[in-house]
Amino acid sequence: MLRHIAIKNFRGFHSLNTPEPLQPVTVLLGPNGSGKTTVLHAIRLSCQAMSLALESDSQVRALSSGEIEVTKNTLVSSPAQLLPLADWQALFVDQQVSQGSSFFIDLTFDHADPIQSLHLEMSYARNQQLKFTLKVHSTQALERIKGMSGVAKISAALSQWLAEHAPRAVFIPPFYGVVKDEEYRPRVVVDRLVGSGDQSHVVRNLITSLTGQQLTQLNAFLDDMLGARISYRTSGDRVEEESPLRVEFRDSNGAIEISAAGAGLINLLALYASLARWQSNAQSGVVMFLLDEPEAHLHPRLQGTVAMRLASLVTQEFNAQLLMATHSVEIINRLGDTDFTTLLRTDRTATPSATALKGQVDILDDLSEWADLTPFTSINFMASRRVLFHEGPSDAKVLQRCAELRFRQQADKRRLFDRWARVQLHGSGNEKMVDLLQRLLKSSVWAQAESIKSFKLAMLLDRDYVREPGWRIEPAGEQPETARLVWGQHSIESLFISETILSHWIKAFAGTCAPPNLVTLLREAIALANQDAGLRDETVDQMVLNLRKLPLPDKDGKPLGQHTDSHLNYCMKLARERYDSAPHVYQRGKDRAAFVLKKIKPELGLPRRNQFPVDVIALLERADLNSIPDPLAAIPHEISTLLDWLTDA
Numbered sequence: 001m002l003r004h005i006a007i008k009n010f011r012g013f014h015s016l017n018t019p020e021p022l023q024p025v026t027v028l029l030g031p032n033g034s035g036k037t038t039v040l041h042a043i044r045l046s047c048q049a050m051s052l053a054l055e056s057d058s059q060v061r062a063l064s065s066g067e068i069e070v071t072k073n074t075l076v077s078s079p080a081q082l083l084p085l086a087d088w089q090a091l092f093v094d095q096q097v098s099q100g101s102s103f104f105i106d107l108t109f110d111h112a113d114p115i116q117s118l119h120l121e122m123s124y125a126r127n128q129q130l131k132f133t134l135k136v137h138s139t140q141a142l143e144r145i146k147g148m149s150g151v152a153k154i155s156a157a158l159s160q161w162l163a164e165h166a167p168r169a170v171f172i173p174p175f176y177g178v179v180k181d182e183e184y185r186p187r188v189v190v191d192r193l194v195g196s197g198d199q200s201h202v203v204r205n206l207i208t209s210l211t212g213q214q215l216t217q218l219n220a221f222l223d224d225m226l227g228a229r230i231s232y233r234t235s236g237d238r239v240e241e242e243s244p245l246r247v248e249f250r251d252s253n254g255a256i257e258i259s260a261a262g263a264g265l266i267n268l269l270a271l272y273a274s275l276a277r278w279q280s281n282a283q284s285g286v287v288m289f290l291l292d293e294p295e296a297h298l299h300p301r302l303q304g305t306v307a308m309r310l311a312s313l314v315t316q317e318f319n320a321q322l323l324m325a326t327h328s329v330e331i332i333n334r335l336g337d338t339d340f341t342t343l344l345r346t347d348r349t350a351t352p353s354a355t356a357l358k359g360q361v362d363i364l365d366d367l368s369e370w371a372d373l374t375p376f377t378s379i380n381f382m383a384s385r386r387v388l389f390h391e392g393p394s395d396a397k398v399l400q401r402c403a404e405l406r407f408r409q410q411a412d413k414r415r416l417f418d419r420w421a422r423v424q425l426h427g428s429g430n431e432k433m434v435d436l437l438q439r440l441l442k443s444s445v446w447a448q449a450e451s452i453k454s455f456k457l458a459m460l461l462d463r464d465y466v467r468e469p470g471w472r473i474e475p476a477g478e479q480p481e482t483a484r485l486v487w488g489q490h491s492i493e494s495l496f497i498s499e500t501i502l503s504h505w506i507k508a509f510a511g512t513c514a515p516p517n518l519v520t521l522l523r524e525a526i527a528l529a530n531q532d533a534g535l536r537d538e539t540v541d542q543m544v545l546n547l548r549k550l551p552l553p554d555k556d557g558k559p560l561g562q563h564t565d566s567h568l569n570y571c572m573k574l575a576r577e578r579y580d581s582a583p584h585v586y587q588r589g590k591d592r593a594a595f596v597l598k599k600i601k602p603e604l605g606l607p608r609r610n611q612f613p614v615d616v617i618a619l620l621e622r623a624d625l626n627s628i629p630d631p632l633a634a635i636p637h638e639i640s641t642l643l644d645w646l647t648d649a
Contacts, residue, residue, distance in 0.1 A: 005043065046167075068137070074131060106120075115137070169288045208245055232248040459485070490588055
């Protein structure tokens with residue numbers, strides 16, 4: 001996985017270093033001209049240069065420094081071999097070029113990757129030519145040539161190994177349409193046209209080249225996003241004979257050729273087909289998909305949903321890394337709320353920088369500088385007409401996963417669920433988001449009584465130790481219809497700590513490695529959790545802190561002073577009584593789940609035992625949903641009730 005990028009004198013950047021480490025998904029944001037696409041091009045150029053070097057006759061050699069010199073001073077007569085630029089001077093900062101002008105790009109990968117780092121130096125040579133030197137660090141490659149003799153033999157062995165394990169960058173620009181008639185093009189031509197930005201001539205080629213399984217996956221993707229699917233394509237056996245190529249899709253309006261489709265549908269088709277074309281399962285080196293403005297022509301409400309699906313597709317199914325440049329607030333909102341995404345704000349002003357944004361305050365502050373956004377527009381609630389407020393990231397992750405399971409065969413319900421804009425009321429953004437909630441619920445926000453009826457608000461709250469549980473719906477009046485749900489147990493994780501519910505998720509992860517007596521083992525582990533002194537003490541201590549904030553009455557009904565010993569003693573007594581009456585209700589959900597899952601882990605068979613997460617959120621995210629026969633049996637009743645309300649059109 002790519003972890004760090006360093007650039008010097010390349011295009012708009014005199015110097016740039018990204019904060020470490022980058023995550024499986026990196027989102028580059030900033031105003032026009034801030035250098036987002038330049039960062040993608042730096043990655044692309046480095047990988048193209050390595051491919052070009054390994055195809056040449058240059059001699060690969062191991063240096064005494066521990067580096068491997070892939071090539072030195074290799075001439076490039078046309079920069080188009082590396083990047084689709086009309087003018088090679090555009091590669092250099094401020095396009096200032098003279099004899100000896102150079103730029104540098106360094107890519108750093110994980111220590112466990114086949115190649116740990118790549119260093120590219122490119123300089124101006126005479127006669128309008130460029131020359132480049134490329135070096136890599138690779139402990140695995142050096143291990144391959146241990147004990148080998150002969151310069152030519154060593155060079156050939158290194159070349160072969162590096163070619164098999166070289167990092168690969170797949171650049172996919174935004175798609176802006178499709179030509180009326182399209183001829184069959186060989187794969188090498190299609191790849192070149194996609195990378196150059198002239199992809200309107202090859203959209204049908206991309207789709208007709210997909211395998212049957214890939215087409216099925218594409219149709220599932222389209223159905224989820226738009227309620228459409230490919231109904232006909234020129235057969236792969238006849239693509240070289242039939243002219244022009246033809247691709248039809250079908251939606252609620254019937255079948256139509258894609259030349260008559262909207263730009264949004266074409267963009268989705270082309271994006272998915274381009275990604276599927278480059279599936280990396282057979283690739284042993286790092287693969288990076290570079291998407292430039294994938295939101296093009298997509299409705300704002302759809303942008304975040306598409307980005308989440310693409311992130312899942314690339315990182316989980318293709319085992320690759322995703323880097324995208326975007327202006328979409330919805331994409332930033334959705335991906336920025338995940339723990340697998342780095343939000344990187346680029347700036348190529350007088351002091352170039354790449355800043356990682358952490359927390360909603362950072363994001364809102366940064367967006368306000370270049371997008372003129374308020375907290376209202378930042379969550380795009382006027383577009384979604386559905387706003388779901390929740391306390392922590394766990395709620396959003398659990399609901400997303402349960403919705404995927406519950407509605408796996410109900411695309412219309414999935415689309416209704418995805419309409420909800422999710423706003424976290426916890427952590428660094430708490431102050432701003434609470435203020436937003438208060439303003440949202442004021443009648444002054446809703447200018448016309450009729451508009452109120454089309455809006456819905458939902459607020460999910462942990463029970464913690466002081467809130468009364470329950471589900472309350474306030475009908476539309478001076479404010480929209482609003483649902484307020486306080487979980488029946490401490491937090492949303494707590495709801496899954498049941499031997500029947502949890503067994504479904506463990507089996508969906510472990511498969512045949514799950515023990516046959518799993519339900520019994522879970523029941524025993526849960527009983528031990530109820531009796532555990534560590535969980536009890538931690539819970540009681542936290543409960544006392546929360547109770548001390550309340551004006552609790554004395555025996556005569558008068559408020560106790562909140563800083564008196566009597567008040568403290570009463571809080572301690574009340575906390576112990578509440579805990580003893582229902583430990584499963586008051587134990588912190590995350591800790592309770594970890595306790596139970598740790599007891600189960602040693603009982604699993606290999607290899608899943610070593611891979612088994614002792615975090616319930618991670619378990620839900622890594623479970624195979626298709627192996628759960630009855631979705632309702634695996635979803636807590638409170639969550640099912642909520643999902644029904646959220647998807648009630």
